[in-house]
Amino acid sequence: MNFTDKIAYLVDEKSELYKQVSDKIWEFAEIRFEEMNSANLLCETLTSEGFNVERGVANLETGFIGTFGSGKPVIAILGEYDALAGLSQRADSLEYDPITPNGNGHGCGHNLLGVGALAGAIAVKDYLKENNLSGTVKYFGCPAEESGYGKTFLARDGYFKDVDIALSWHPGTVNIVLHARANAVINATFKFKGRSSHAAASPHLGRSALDAVELMNVGVNYLREHIVDEARIHYAVTNTGGIAPNVVQAEAEVTYLIRAPKPNQVKDLYNRVLNCAKGAAIMTETTVEEQIVGSCHNLIPNKTLEEVMYQHMQDLSKVKLTEEDIHFAQKIYDTLSEEEKHVAALQVGKEVAQQLDKRPIIDFIAPLPEEPFFMGGSTDVADVSWNVPTAQCSTATWAFGTPFHTWQVVAQGKSAYAHQATLLAGKAIACTAISTLENPTLIEKAKEELKQRLDGETYEALIPKDLVPPKLTEAIPVRV
Numbered sequence: 001m002n003f004t005d006k007i008a009y010l011v012d013e014k015s016e017l018y019k020q021v022s023d024k025i026w027e028f029a030e031i032r033f034e035e036m037n038s039a040n041l042l043c044e045t046l047t048s049e050g051f052n053v054e055r056g057v058a059n060l061e062t063g064f065i066g067t068f069g070s071g072k073p074v075i076a077i078l079g080e081y082d083a084l085a086g087l088s089q090r091a092d093s094l095e096y097d098p099i100t101p102n103g104n105g106h107g108c109g110h111n112l113l114g115v116g117a118l119a120g121a122i123a124v125k126d127y128l129k130e131n132n133l134s135g136t137v138k139y140f141g142c143p144a145e146e147s148g149y150g151k152t153f154l155a156r157d158g159y160f161k162d163v164d165i166a167l168s169w170h171p172g173t174v175n176i177v178l179h180a181r182a183n184a185v186i187n188a189t190f191k192f193k194g195r196s197s198h199a200a201a202s203p204h205l206g207r208s209a210l211d212a213v214e215l216m217n218v219g220v221n222y223l224r225e226h227i228v229d230e231a232r233i234h235y236a237v238t239n240t241g242g243i244a245p246n247v248v249q250a251e252a253e254v255t256y257l258i259r260a261p262k263p264n265q266v267k268d269l270y271n272r273v274l275n276c277a278k279g280a281a282i283m284t285e286t287t288v289e290e291q292i293v294g295s296c297h298n299l300i301p302n303k304t305l306e307e308v309m310y311q312h313m314q315d316l317s318k319v320k321l322t323e324e325d326i327h328f329a330q331k332i333y334d335t336l337s338e339e340e341k342h343v344a345a346l347q348v349g350k351e352v353a354q355q356l357d358k359r360p361i362i363d364f365i366a367p368l369p370e371e372p373f374f375m376g377g378s379t380d381v382a383d384v385s386w387n388v389p390t391a392q393c394s395t396a397t398w399a400f401g402t403p404f405h406t407w408q409v410v411a412q413g414k415s416a417y418a419h420q421a422t423l424l425a426g427k428a429i430a431c432t433a434i435s436t437l438e439n440p441t442l443i444e445k446a447k448e449e450l451k452q453r454l455d456g457e458t459y460e461a462l463i464p465k466d467l468v469p470p471k472l473t474e475a476i477p478v479r480v
Helices: 003-012 015-028 036-048 110-130 150-156 209-226 263-284 303-315 323-334 338-348 350-356 381-385 407-411 416-438 440-454
Strands: 052-055 064-070 074-079 135-141 165-172 180-182 184-193 232-239 251-260 287-296 373-375 390-396
Touching: 003 015, 003 110, 003 416, 015 036, 015 110, 015 416, 036 052, 036 064, 036 110, 036 135, 064 110, 074 110, 074 381, 074 416, 110 135, 110 165, 110 416, 150 287, 150 381, 165 303, 165 381, 165 416, 184 209, 184 263, 209 232, 209 251, 209 263, 251 263, 263 287, 303 390, 303 416, 303 440, 323 416, 338 350, 381 390, 390 416, 416 440
Parallel strands: 074 135, 074 165, 165 390, 180 373
Antiparallel strands: 052 064, 064 135, 184 251, 184 287, 232 251
């Protein structure tokens, strides 16, 4: 049995365990900083597999690290398990069908992500044990990826300082190694305070905090014309100050996500947004308090590790699809709008898209790009990538064209092909980890590449040094 087959065997022999854990986390559907049941289940599984588990790392109540082995190198495998608010959905349904109206659902597939990473970590552990090898594998339980940025807290507090490389993956619609860039982001809240009054009898005595929020938003919308092309600014009014229109609102709040390609650019853009808030406060004679509540850096790719992962993905067996799998994927694909299908087609090309139109599950490995492609979104994996060489892949857990953060993602969260693609990711992670364990020169080469890509820049978290993650009782649902 060759090396790749051995890793595949180690993952496959525990496939039923991974399916059960993934489905349980899908059912828990816990949002950012509230993933207590999900974290407990993952910790119990790691403990039963011989890992030493440390809970509450970086003041994250649902964060943890499971460690096996000793000595160098130290391999970090990153797992996520948070769901999204407002995306409750029945599994295997072909129409929008929430289990709980306005409830939570795994609309980004993190029930799969956490378990694929778990499968990879356990396979590395089993391989180390069977071959009596030195080295350490660490499973990082990373909560609140969705606008909570658990990995940023871990990176800020130095939890990756002894790590040599980090590996992760993400569910998706393509089998690919992610040679990619992503935006840095600052998540901030702006709380305005004014003075209430009767809106008809004495409006001149009131100072409207809601007016201030609206004026800030107008100012930021004009600002959009004067920012770099890749930058993005989104907002949500999280407190309107009440529901009575005949009362001048004495308080109101708005939350912003501010994105740009580089940390210095996003800091500069944040200050410009802050000036819009201050201007709105002056115009309305209110006051404003701002707070950065989360952030992440831009993603730093690492071709050295990605080439290793890509080779392993090519060597691993394809996901075996049944007619039932294909039929269900086709029905999911048929629920997509023509615009969604068109956007998906642009990503794979006209010829491939025509083939996938009648068999919409990708079972091939996409080529590794020569140059990093740009993802408009953000990921807190980026903060890890500034500290240690980091590689990620994605596997086709969903039907071709399925948009992220939709009910269709949740509906496919327990599908047979989603489980198989999750195991493929775990195998790719484990194979990459073992390759670096057995060939330390790969690690040195990856570290040298990271040094060159940073070009003298050093990591400093964009969140305040004294910011503490929300406690379980303080966690507030956020739509992203």
